[in-house]
Amino acid sequence: MVATDVGRRRDAPPPVAWPWVLCAASLLLAVLVAFSARYGPHRDELYFLAAGRHLAWGYPDQPVLTPLIAHLADVVAPGSLVALHLPSAVAMAVVVVLSALMARELGGRTGAQVLTMVATGTGVVTVFAGHLLSTTSIDTLFWVAISYAVLWTLQRDRPRGWLVVGALAGLALEDKNLVAFLLGAIVVGIALTPSVRHHLRSPWAWGGVAVALALWVPNLVWQALNGWPQLTLAADIHDEYGALGERLTFVALLLVQFSPATAAVWVYGLVRLFRRPSLVRARALAWAFVVLVAVFLLTGGKAYYVVGAVPVLIAAGACGLAERASRRWLVAAGAVLALSGMVVWPSALPILSERAFGQSLYVDINQDQAEMIGWPALVATVRSAVSSSGATLAVTRNYGEAGALEWYGLDVPVYSGHNGYAAWGPPPGSGGPFVLVGYDSAPSWAVGCRVVARVDNGVDLDNEEQGGAVQVCDAPAGTWQSVWSEVTHLSA
Known part of the structure; x- marks a missing residue:
């Protein structure tokens, strides 16, 4: 038994x-x-x-x-x-x-x-x-x-x-x-x-x-x-x-x-x-x-x-x-x-308010959750730059910025050279002006750039986009096709 x-x-x-x-x-x-x-x-x-x-x-x-x-x-x-x-x-x-x-x-x-x-x-x-x-x-x-x-x-x-x-x-x-x-x-x-x-x-x-x-x-x-x-x-x-x-x-x-x-x-x-x-x-x-x-x-x-x-x-x-x-x-x-x-x-969960989370020790434990805050403010800043400059498109440094502009809606097309976005460009033609997002200084492939605003997420949270420059540029330094290889980049 x-x-x-x-x-x-x-x-x-x-x-x-x-x-x-x-x-x-x-x-x-x-x-x-x-x-x-x-x-x-x-x-x-x-x-x-x-x-x-x-x-x-x-x-x-x-x-x-x-x-x-x-x-x-x-x-x-x-x-x-x-x-x-x-x-x-x-x-x-x-x-x-x-x-x-x-x-x-x-x-x-x-x-x-x-x-x-x-x-x-x-x-x-x-x-x-x-x-x-x-x-x-x-x-x-x-x-x-x-x-x-x-x-x-x-x-x-x-x-x-x-x-x-x-x-x-x-x-x-x-x-x-x-x-x-x-x-x-x-x-x-x-x-x-x-x-x-x-x-x-x-x-x-x-x-x-x-x-x-x-x-x-x-x-x-x-x-x-x-x-x-x-x-x-x-x-x-x-x-x-x-x-x-x-x-x-x-x-x-x-x-x-x-x-x-x-x-x-x-x-x-x-x-x-x-x-x-x-x-x-x-x-x-x-x-x-x-x-x-x-x-x-x-x-x-x-x-x-x-x-x-x-x-x-x-x-x-x-x-x-x-x-x-x-x-x-x-x-x-x-x-x-x-x-x-x-x-x-x-x-790990958005239990606290955005402001309370930004002022807590939890943001140091998981910086990734900070990257879920502030997108509407970024989009509003870019939208204002587009409206005031008559820009015909926006170009961003990273896929998060480009994705946010598409998710929340922008009146002009959005492009980026980051990872997968590189294959979905370049923009047609060679015209401008255009809005440039996320670049600390004007890149060599753009001409006539000037900073018109800085991103402020409104909750004083130090994430990747906070304080980033929004610039208006006159045009690419050539056609978009010719400069696109300089715009594209791979990074994790």
Whole structure:
């Protein structure tokens, strides 16, 4: 009887605590939707909306999936921030569900599943990723889904699961090429884990590879035809974040991006996956995490790159805690985990007023949220410059400025040379005058420029656009066609 019971527990995971799972996912979704229309769109969202109006199989800085989602949201509900942010909110709600399912695959019952969801769902990086549409939001969902599919395949020793992994990977590669690192790290992890190494020889695994490559081909072709611009951007990111100080910041952010208390749980989970014999089949995911951290630490990656690899570690840690602790202790642990994340939520969600946020310490924690404030003021300033000068078009230095002018509306066409916008120009002809936005001084490709205004977001918030110059220029130094190569530039 004992042997039979042990075998049953090994082969059949515990039931899913569906009432708790659905409640937790719904609660997170409700919170994210409730705050989704405050502040404004992020500069990257404005760019994705513009890219969605120029759909292609790729762009210099990402594949097509996120711009496509932005486009669909804008078609369904034009100008709606709720609609624009909803896909990311749903993605993070699904992440919470998948985190509970991973705890279940590792043997966790209701207490472990709930603790996993609390730690994952209240993490500051989770709510921020769920508040704005970004490649990271969608990428995180795919990383967690792939991790769960790999865990399911290895734990149950069902090689056909690799076809699901391949399909998820192929879709993820049409959102962000970063998932290739996860796949490579998983292969290394399996190779380092003898009990699951036979999966590398499975025809189902190679079938999954074929599925992923087939789905990735359109973007690969686009990148090849356009000179692999993403490699140029990757080098730019390495130059910016490769210094020693940035590497120390990488380690610090890795430990706090969910919350410091949650970091203790996933570090414990990482140790359990390496040391617990009953979890040996899941050990490949622990190796994968170690490989990913090492690679990104050495190559100048950012800490949020590995966010999607953490929930399985949280699940492993929560399972260990649930095995050792009483129900009362688990409730207390869940409260600590939730509070340690929620205390930083104003840095990730627009809970405070714009002015209060700008004057708080939260802006130093997450400068990205500052880039969702002040766009209407910028557009009003540019609109006034256009009206007073009789300008026939506007040219901006970065895609955020161009996207804002298009989102909020300008009476003249908008152009930029930044990343994807470069392909949507140059303007026709060679005439002027035109309004120049975001350049500290007159560029060599423009003549007769004079500063007519400075951008003021109205809340004294020091973001990227605050204090930027708005100039009126007489004309380009030649035709737009001849100077466009000087206007265009790639940067992260």
